[in-house]
Amino acid sequence: MTTTFTNARLIDPENGTDEIGSLTIEDGIITGINTPAKGNVIDCGGKCLAPGIVDIGVKVCEPGERHKESYRTAGLAAAAGGVTTVVTRPDTTPAIDSPEVLEFVARRARETAQVKMLPMAALTKGRNGRTMVEVGFLRDAGAVAFTDCDRVVENTKVFARCLTYANSLGALVIAHPQDPVMSKGAAVTSGKFASLRGLPAVSPMAERLGLERDLALVEMTGARYHADNLSTAASLPALERAKAAGLDVTAGASIHHLTLNELDVGNYRTFFKVKPPLRSEDDRTALVAAVASGLIDIISSMHTPQDEESKRLPYEEAASGAVALETLLPAAMRLYHSGDMDLPTLWRALSLNPSKRLGLDTGRLTKGAPADLVLFDPDAPFVMDRFALQSKSKNTPFDEQRMQGKVLATYVNGVDVFKRRS
Numbered sequence: 001m002t003t004t005f006t007n008a009r010l011i012d013p014e015n016g017t018d019e020i021g022s023l024t025i026e027d028g029i030i031t032g033i034n035t036p037a038k039g040n041v042i043d044c045g046g047k048c049l050a051p052g053i054v055d056i057g058v059k060v061c062e063p064g065e066r067h068k069e070s071y072r073t074a075g076l077a078a079a080a081g082g083v084t085t086v087v088t089r090p091d092t093t094p095a096i097d098s099p100e101v102l103e104f105v106a107r108r109a110r111e112t113a114q115v116k117m118l119p120m121a122a123l124t125k126g127r128n129g130r131t132m133v134e135v136g137f138l139r140d141a142g143a144v145a146f147t148d149c150d151r152v153v154e155n156t157k158v159f160a161r162c163l164t165y166a167n168s169l170g171a172l173v174i175a176h177p178q179d180p181v182m183s184k185g186a187a188v189t190s191g192k193f194a195s196l197r198g199l200p201a202v203s204p205m206a207e208r209l210g211l212e213r214d215l216a217l218v219e220m221t222g223a224r225y226h227a228d229n230l231s232t233a234a235s236l237p238a239l240e241r242a243k244a245a246g247l248d249v250t251a252g253a254s255i256h257h258l259t260l261n262e263l264d265v266g267n268y269r270t271f272f273k274v275k276p277p278l279r280s281e282d283d284r285t286a287l288v289a290a291v292a293s294g295l296i297d298i299i300s301s302m303h304t305p306q307d308e309e310s311k312r313l314p315y316e317e318a319a320s321g322a323v324a325l326e327t328l329l330p331a332a333m334r335l336y337h338s339g340d341m342d343l344p345t346l347w348r349a350l351s352l353n354p355s356k357r358l359g360l361d362t363g364r365l366t367k368g369a370p371a372d373l374v375l376f377d378p379d380a381p382f383v384m385d386r387f388a389l390q391s392k393s394k395n396t397p398f399d400e401q402r403m404q405g406k407v408l409a410t411y412v413n414g415v416d417v418f419k420r421r422s
Contacts, residue, residue, distance in 0.1 A: 004042070012344060172226060174228050384403050
């Protein structure tokens with residue numbers, strides 16, 4: 001099937017352009033930019049057409065907690081949010097730490113999800129930080145990266161061994177840098193606000209300590225390394241030094257840490273409890289500047305579904321995490337409308353860079369690339385209603401907030417998997 005999108009505002013993160021033009025796709029592949037229209041013609045009305053979002057670090061709660069999120073509902077939420085490739089986390093029950101479990105979730109994703117689902121595997125058995133998983137077998141089974149998620153491998157010798165072995169196979173290791181002892185039990189970031197609220201807190205230095213250790217081991221082993229969710233200004237100099245030294249290192253930040261700060265917690269609002277905790281406004285603005293400059297490579301949702309029972313608790317006891325597959329794009333539009341970065345820069349972090357890091361051919365508006373696309377209106381205003389979300393869990397901090405940016409249609413390999421009806 002051939003389709004031509006005309007009168008589209010083409011957002012090209014690879015060339016850094018934002019221009020009105022046309023795009024033609026045939027059999028799920030982009031075959032022409034600004035070429036004569038043919039096949040089915042779709043007039044985009046001047047709205048934005050960009051590569052589909054590639055979201056690293058999404059939790060789908062199969063197996064073990066399907067009542068929080070299934071592959072079917074995660075796929076629906078991703079399609080509604082303009083996310084065409086979902087890179088799933090292994091922090092399930094049980095953890096995805098064997099080829100058998102990985103094959104189970106991969107099959108579930110193929111059978112029920114409307115978008116591409118790429119699984120990550122645990123780095124250690126049971127994510128317990130003691131015994132390395134069978135990295136080679138898991139890679140062969142389809143694991144695109146290895147991570148213990150928010151459970152830091154405390155034993156430095158074990159982590160070094162994991163990095164060394166991963167390097168020998170060219171595998172990507174993704175870590176969540178924090179000092180585990182300092183971070184244990186913390187609910188907010190230390191400072192005046194935490195003291196006034198009487199909540200257990202952690203210093204931003206806990207993240208820097210964890211990152212410095214990881215980067216030293218990366219320098220020693222030569223491994224491919226990605227820090228999944230940096231959140232403090234204190235971490236950025238270490239990241240800059242590692243990149244300047246030529247280490248194979250990238251970093252990401254979650255959309256919540258780029259658009260919210262510690263004061264949003266207000267009067268113990270548990271939907272704002274995420275991990276790591278929300279930081280100061282100075283940290284937030286430093287992160288935004290780091291994404292704009294390219295120091296931080298990737299923006300992700302860090303989609304973490306939690307049910308009502310685990311969130312409707314005192315702040316200290318409530319579960320951490322927020323759903324974000326559907327709110328990622330409109331939240332990212334805040335960075336565009338504030339003038340912090342243009343759309344090609346945003347899509348470099350949302351689509352192109354995560355594709356590059358994983359060795360995917362997505363994230364580009366170029367001839368021969370997959371027709372994974374999102375058509376959206378960056379200016380459309382709306383009030384977020386969490387009960388209208390496709391996710392099973394509704395724990396979004398953006399509930400009832402005024403937002404801008406609506407996904408109009410999402411295409412995976414040229415097939416529309418979502419179309420907005422109103």
